[in-house]
Amino acid sequence: MxxxxxxxxxxxxxxxxxxxxxxxxxxxxxxxxxxxxxxxxxxxxxxxxxxxxxxxxxxxxxxxxxxxxxxxxxxxxxxxxxxxxxxxxxxxxxxxxxxxxxxxxxxxxxxxxxxxxxxxxxxxxxxxxxxxxxxxxxxxxxxxxxxxxxxxxxxxxxxxxxxxxxDPADTADGVRFTARVLSGNLRLLVGMVRANRPWRLTIQLSRALTAAIAAGVFALVTADIWRLADRFGWLRLAVVGLGSVVAICVTLVVGAQLWERARSRRVRKQVALFNLATVATVVIGVLTLYAALFTLALAGALLLVPSGLFTEGLGHRATLGDYLELAWLTSSLATVGGALGAGLESDEAVRGAAYTHRPDQAA
Incomplete structure (x- = not known):
């Protein structure tokens, strides 16, 4: 060497x-x-x-x-x-x-x-x-x-x-250290995440995407899911949605060992930036998936669930709010299905999807 x-x-x-x-x-x-x-x-x-x-x-x-x-x-x-x-x-x-x-x-x-x-x-x-x-x-x-x-x-x-x-000032407090890295290097972090194209994350994870779509279709045509969505209320739907996003994020980060540990004080800042960028990439990618699933679920509910049948299943007249609630719960359950599918992805597939390498051509 x-x-x-x-x-x-x-x-x-x-x-x-x-x-x-x-x-x-x-x-x-x-x-x-x-x-x-x-x-x-x-x-x-x-x-x-x-x-x-x-x-x-x-x-x-x-x-x-x-x-x-x-x-x-x-x-x-x-x-x-x-x-x-x-x-x-x-x-x-x-x-x-x-x-x-x-x-x-x-x-x-x-x-x-x-x-x-x-x-x-x-x-x-x-x-x-x-x-x-x-x-x-x-x-x-x-x-x-x-x-x-x-x-x-x-x-x-x-x-x-x-x-x-x-380099930020030394401190033994890991939370304070990470906060200083975040506040002092925000523009650098944003540039790293943007270059990583997080919105393309789940598209490249075929098993996770397939499981999410399958779970969404099953939820959309199940009358019990209709009634649950109607009874849950907006607060509980929000909790379920947040839990589904957290579930798939944790599965991707922990399952594929995307989190790094600093081996020395000299690289603490770089490892902290890497971990922050990793979490931001995964969260943005999963939120993009959730938004896409919600849009598809709402369109599917309006097209595939007739209002008469929906009214009969709910026991009262179905409104647009009921369709929104159904789409919300369906997208949350589909995201949970995506988490199960993500658990079947290889570590290499997850890393390849989470860290998009950008080709740079020679002049």
């Missing part, structure tokens, strides 16, 4: 007290390690020119990370483990393995929530590889910071860099 940090003292005007962002380049042995070694100095210089507010410390480590064949998700997981062990802020894995999505060659993937990106060396081609590697790596770092390419807001990006570099 070799490690070559780019010296912070090379930055003109940088003070010893300036906050620093440590970026690790984890390169596979051979050609990938050679490219990473050549890339480190240029990347550090380019980052310092773009973000002079902090000291950029780019370190190169030679590590294959995974045994081939392996996909990008495995490389990201291995690079994340190395990032936490080395106490870096961000990491880019340079691999000599070809990456593809739906049979299309992919140059690189970025996972902002993990703070890890992967650059595929074979996809860069044989001509101008160093230039392409530099430009793609810069794009990956911006993606890891939660910056979409079309945003065009350099001040917001500089703010996120400063937030990443700053």
């Amino acid at each position: 070799s490690e070559a940090p780019a010296e912070p003292e090379d930055v003109p005007g940088a003070s010893a007290a300036a906050p620093d962002v440590v970026l690790g380049l984890v390169a596979a042995p051979g050609a990938a390690a050679e490219v990473a070694g050549d890339l480190a100095a240029d990347l550090a210089l380019a980052l310092r020119e773009r973000h002079p507010d902090v000291v950029w410390d780019v370190r190169v480590v030679e590590d294959g990370l995974v045994q081939p064949p392996a996909d990008d998700a495995e490389i990201v997981a291995a690079a994340r483990a190395r990032l936490l062990a080395e106490e870096w802020d961000l990491a880019v894995g340079v691999t000599d393995l070809p990456l593809s999505v739906d049979r299309r060659t992919v140059v690189a993937h970025a996972s902002p929530v993990h703070g890890v990106a992967v650059l595929s060396l074979p996809a860069l081609g044989a001509v101008g590889r160093r230039r392409r590697a530099l430009r793609t790596s810069l794009g990956l770092v911006h993606a890891l910071l939660g910056e979409d390419e079309g945003d065009g807001n350099p001040e917001a990006l500089r703010r996120r860099v400063r937030e990443l570099a700053s």
